[in-house]
Amino acid sequence: MSFKLTILGCNSAVPTKERHPTAQLLNANERFFLIDCGEGTQVRLKEYQLNFQRINHIFISHLHGDHYFGLIGLISSMHLLGRNKDLHIYAHQELKSIIDLQLSAANTELNYPLFFHPISETNEQVLYEDEKISISNVILSHTIKCSGFIFKEKKSKRKIINDIIERYNIPFDKYNGIKEGADWIADSGEIIKNIELTVESTPAHSYAFCTDTIYNEALIEKIKEFDLLYHEATFKKELADRANETGHSTTFEAATIAKKSAVKNLLIGHFSQRYKNLDELLIEAKGTFKNTHLAESGLVLDFDKLNK
Amino acid sequence: MSFKLTILGCNSAVPTKERHPTAQLLNANERFFLIDCGEGTQVRLKEYQLNFQRINHIFISHLHGDHYFGLIGLISSMHLLGRNKDLHIYAHQELKSIIDLQLSAANTELNYPLFFHPISETNEQVLYEDEKISISNVILSHTIKCSGFIFKEKKSKRKIINDIIERYNIPFDKYNGIKEGADWIADSGEIIKNIELTVESTPAHSYAFCTDTIYNEALIEKIKEFDLLYHEATFKKELADRANETGHSTTFEAATIAKKSAVKNLLIGHFSQRYKNLDELLIEAKGTFKNTHLAESGLVLDFDKLNK
Numbered sequence: 001m002s003f004k005l006t007i008l009g010c011n012s013a014v015p016t017k018e019r020h021p022t023a024q025l026l027n028a029n030e031r032f033f034l035i036d037c038g039e040g041t042q043v044r045l046k047e048y049q050l051n052f053q054r055i056n057h058i059f060i061s062h063l064h065g066d067h068y069f070g071l072i073g074l075i076s077s078m079h080l081l082g083r084n085k086d087l088h089i090y091a092h093q094e095l096k097s098i099i100d101l102q103l104s105a106a107n108t109e110l111n112y113p114l115f116f117h118p119i120s121e122t123n124e125q126v127l128y129e130d131e132k133i134s135i136s137n138v139i140l141s142h143t144i145k146c147s148g149f150i151f152k153e154k155k156s157k158r159k160i161i162n163d164i165i166e167r168y169n170i171p172f173d174k175y176n177g178i179k180e181g182a183d184w185i186a187d188s189g190e191i192i193k194n195i196e197l198t199v200e201s202t203p204a205h206s207y208a209f210c211t212d213t214i215y216n217e218a219l220i221e222k223i224k225e226f227d228l229l230y231h232e233a234t235f236k237k238e239l240a241d242r243a244n245e246t247g248h249s250t251t252f253e254a255a256t257i258a259k260k261s262a263v264k265n266l267l268i269g270h271f272s273q274r275y276k277n278l279d280e281l282l283i284e285a286k287g288t289f290k291n292t293h294l295a296e297s298g299l300v301l302d303f304d305k306l307n308k
Numbered sequence: 309m310s311f312k313l314t315i316l317g318c319n320s321a322v323p324t325k326e327r328h329p330t331a332q333l334l335n336a337n338e339r340f341f342l343i344d345c346g347e348g349t350q351v352r353l354k355e356y357q358l359n360f361q362r363i364n365h366i367f368i369s370h371l372h373g374d375h376y377f378g379l380i381g382l383i384s385s386m387h388l389l390g391r392n393k394d395l396h397i398y399a400h401q402e403l404k405s406i407i408d409l410q411l412s413a414a415n416t417e418l419n420y421p422l423f424f425h426p427i428s429e430t431n432e433q434v435l436y437e438d439e440k441i442s443i444s445n446v447i448l449s450h451t452i453k454c455s456g457f458i459f460k461e462k463k464s465k466r467k468i469i470n471d472i473i474e475r476y477n478i479p480f481d482k483y484n485g486i487k488e489g490a491d492w493i494a495d496s497g498e499i500i501k502n503i504e505l506t507v508e509s510t511p512a513h514s515y516a517f518c519t520d521t522i523y524n525e526a527l528i529e530k531i532k533e534f535d536l537l538y539h540e541a542t543f544k545k546e547l548a549d550r551a552n553e554t555g556h557s558t559t560f561e562a563a564t565i566a567k568k569s570a571v572k573n574l575l576i577g578h579f580s581q582r583y584k585n586l587d588e589l590l591i592e593a594k595g596t597f598k599n600t601h602l603a604e605s606g607l608v609l610d611f612d613k614l615n616k
Contacts, residue, residue, distance in 0.1 A: 013385075013388050014385045014388055014389060015350065015351055015381070015385075016351070016354060017351055017354060017355050039347060039348065039350075039351075039378065039381045040347065040348050040351065042323065042347075043323055043324070043325055043347075043348065046324060046325055047325050063410075063413040063414050064414050065380060065381055065384045065410070065414060069377075069380055069381045069384075070347065072373060072377055073323070073347045073373055073377045076373045076377075077321075077322045077323075080321050080322055081322060092413075094409075094412075094413040095413070097409060098406070098409050098410055098413060101402075101405060101406050101409060102371075102373070102406055104402075105371040105400075105402040105403070105406060106371050106372050106373060106452065107451070107452050143415070144414065144415050
């Protein structure tokens with residue numbers, strides 16, 4: 001299954017022309033999940049030619065503005081551009097009143113159904129699940145209640161080898177059984193083992209989005225061996241005290257979590273605007289965890305091309 | 309007195325990468341007034357190297373998102389970047405709850421005083437006044453309550469001619485009287501008429517900001533002979549019915565108001581995203597009112613260089 005993450009913004013706190021506030025789009029086999037929605041996210045989506053009407057689920061980590069001030073604009077534009085299908089928002093309860101108040105002040109009744117799913121402050125739960133993916137919250141430690149998100153693709157059934165169907169004249173209603181491991185009895189009476197009929201599908205992908213948070217070892221077990229961990233790295237190592245005071249992490253701390261959880265790749269972001277050259281942060285993180293990537297607006301990570 | 313208007317955004321409804329939602333900055337002799345604040349306004353201000361901490365007064369016409377969704381982000385950035393001086397917001401009452409709710413959700417107590425001044429829905433009043441300028445609301449007809457803003461510079465006192473003070477040895481405490489029209493008795497006893505001591509100052513400037521609104525002749529008397537009228541022109545003439553239904557105006561209607569009020573210049577904006585080539589709108593408006601300008605992001609209008 002194709003699994004791709006596009007970075008729409010990576011800056012902390014204050015937006016600049018070049019570095020936008022947090023937002024990411026996860027495309028899991030043409031299901032589009034938006035994660036956080038800083039100011040200007042709808043413009044970034046247009047810039048990268050990502051049709052925002054295809055997004056049906058939006059996850060907001062917490063109610064600091066750099067993670068959601070673009071949401072009401074996106075909701076409004078979806079409405080103005082004629083959306084009529086459902087939109088689901090997963091966020092802390094307070095966001096619902098903020099959205100409702102703004103729609104009410106504009107005398108706007110959305111022409112599509114908006115479903116609000118409050119995230120628990122104390123429990124980690126499955127927020128969304130279908131036959132292909134499950135998405136849960138993970139509790140982070142920040143200055144206000146804050147949630148990470150865990151995206152776990154489900155293991156796909158085996159794939160039938162291309163010319164097998166024709167060779168053995170297998171009817172359509174048997175495909176599913178074979179994908180699930182059944183053997184096949186050929187017209188000759190010969191039993192064809194499943195291993196000769198099918199191949200393994202692409203492996204299930206996994207992604208953890210963790211921002212904003214202090215260094216928190218409670219995360220480690222929950223993201224063990226994930227394909228990709230996005231972990232905030234607001235500051236360089238030298239500002240560890242400042243990071244801790246403000247509820248954030250350093251490059252070194254992000255890389256340490258990556259190392260201890262044995263994830264395959266680390267993506268760092270949420271950079272303080274004090275850093276003009278982000279390579280310094282990348283180098284610092286790579287010192288502890290080699291497979292580190294830098295979140296920059298416009299970056300697309302294809303999970304099938306990441307380090308395994 | 310220098311009087312300059314910078315256009316930060318001119319689009320209606322939905323922002324695009326090139327055309328931003330409504331926001332303007334009026335610099336009246338180094339007093340900075342922000343008028344409307346669509347999403348992304350803080351980034352535009354940075355882009356045009358306009359220091360947003362110098363803005364002390366913000367006027368919001370109405371609570372459709374394309375006129376204010378950038379405000380909470382601007383307020384937050386002012387806070388995060390260490391502002392401590394007062395900020396005044398003039399808007400309809402509902403905006404206060406929206407701001408309060410968002411600050412409360414972020415557990416943010418601003419480190420500067422924020423004063424909210426509700427605009428009356430039924431009365432036109434002076435909202436702000438000092439020795440140089442007076443700013444009032446004007447009631448517009450839109451789909452929700454909506455206010456225009458009128459900026460009237462006060463007539464300056466006469467200016468004392470450069471070498472007069474030295475020539476007649478005039479003491480400091482007499483300057484003001486002379487600026488207000490007093491004559492001067494020279495040491496020789498000769499009476500020097502004020503006309504020989506002073507010259508006329510630059511004329512007082514006037515600006516009317518009128519968006520969103522249907523064609524409304526009630527405006528005409530209130531903006532008579534103004535230097536500049538900003539009037540929305542969401543649609544071309546052929547869509548007059550659509551304009552009226554949606555509470556907007558056409559190029560022709562904006563130009564007709566300009567003509568009937570004998571303003572010296574018209575600035576049209578708030579363009580529907582359906583128009584890719586804005587020159588078509590300019591040509592249409594100029595057909596009725598010659599001194600028409602097109603509001604485009606980054607445009608700076610110096611009132612001393614406008615048509616008189």
